[in-house]
Amino acid sequence: MPTKLTTELQFLKRFDDLSQDVALTFLYPATHRFKGTPVTELRDHYFNFHQVYDHHFDGLIITGAPVEQLPFDQVDYWREFCQIISWANHHVRETLTECWAAQASLFVDFTVPKRLLKQKLFGIFTANLSPVQDSAGGLIKMPQSRHSASVLDRHHLPGDLRILADSKEAGPMILRSPRFHHTYITGHPEYDSDTLAKEYYRDQKKRRKIAAPQHYFINEAAGQVNYDWQTAAHTIYQNWLNTIAN
Incomplete structure (x- = not known):
């Protein structure tokens, strides 16, 4: 996650609204070189993988990271990521991964490759929700912000992998493997209303080639957005x- 504190607060807010009481433990990859945060600060406020190795958890969430344009094995903490996914199979009841972490774990679990997109998938996209995920079925909306996508054949999915939410524009948005007790989310349900706007303005300021996020602004000039994925x-x-409680 490129903005650690912001992402942590987003997850805290989302889980604070749920019916169960949840205590979150934050973990950092010890093999990653952090540019803006001193290692001493990380050690004071976060756990690393070796510190929790002998513990068991109800759930594990691995967030996205702005490394989706790199081959998996060129990410500096790739080996540690693979170790964590393997460890979770025996120490965690349910795992949830998002964005790049979902692509990476689909590769680890099912050898699903990823491909670079011609244009960044950026905006709010609608998906059909499977009755398996929600008894009423229906539609959901989810923010997407990524340069790559997993290469999946909807009609010939590997193993017991199933698509729970599928979008015509954005592709599969929620997948699940009962065998691995793993839910894969290709976007960012946790995003606040202004997160995509901040990314858009940041890239504009850096003179990066970026199109306005799709299906997001009500009035771009005024910065008004449609916060309809809450x-x-x-x-x-x-x-x-x-799923964890059952």
């Missing part, structure tokens, strides 16, 4: 917690 985010995370 209910979907609640449903997604609540269903995941319910």
